[in-house]
Amino acid sequence: MTIRPERPDDAAAIRAVHLAAFPSPAEADLVELIRASDGFVPDLSLVAEDPDGGIVGHILLSHVGIAGSPDPVLALAPMAVVPERQRQGIGSALTRAALDAAEARDEPLVIVLGHPWFYPRFGFRPASRYGIFPPAATWPDAAFMAKPLTTWRSDLKGRVLYPPAFGRLT
Template identity: 40%
Template sequence: MDLREEQTRDRDRVGALHREAFGGEHGEVVARLVDDLRHDDPTALSLVAEESGEEAGGLVGHVMFSRCRLDAPRRLVDVVSLSPLGVAPRRQRRGIGSALVRHALQELDVRGVPLVFLEGDPRYYSRLGFSPAVQQGFRKPSLRIPDAAFQVVKLSAYEPWMTGTFVYPDTFWRHDCVGLRDPDTEN
């Protein structure tokens, strides 16, 4: 498997991968989110996993890390959010997502990013170094995010004064990709 930065030629395949990985309407929302994040944040780190060797030819994973802010008491801090991470269903549970995230965290550390936030399953992401952000003094951008799902990893540029409220850019709000909606409530 080859891990590399996404190229323009990969975009349609990345969209198809997220539609398949997330399924249904949610897969379409995630694919549109990725398209808009590419446009709104040209500095986003977008990595793909591509099969090599006998299985060559297909993209089997994608992860994106885009610019966000931390509203710290001292000043705004540039941070990133891991969203989305998708792996082709036929290739899940084989370490592809983990490999993408680990590779990206190394690159983000080299780039001087101090903090990486996400919303996700703590059982999965804790294996990759993420831990509950609320327990470390960070505030969620929405009450719809469960405390356990709001996670952070501190990289080497992190300094102890960097606490405060995590702030998503407008792109996540436009696509309603922050927190969980109550399925029992009407629009």
């Protein structure tokens, strides 16, 4: 299995991964909305590819704002592995590769709204611990997580401002 940045001709296969992994097309649509937006970072859209060329997983990190800060941070959303290949380490490999790629770009922080049983093993902790808050107070504290990277500064605090691409999920 290879992990590499997405290429333009991967779009249909990436959509198929999200449609297979999630119960609704919302995440597949989110990928396309982010890809068409200013927050898209091509280096941070990674696919997991089998040796036969089939794409079996995808992870996307894109820029979002922090109220009162001129600098963006990264949001991890969405990530998926096709059901028949889950629990084989592919999601973990994608997460580590995406965090490494974010480090290589000197990005300061990655946030995620996700499974509390998955992300803490990569160093994600409740975002409130770093003074980072979701758009609505109703978001569960345990599921809204952040991972500071090497260039993180403690003054990078505030409410996350999700761009319009995320509209239906926020």
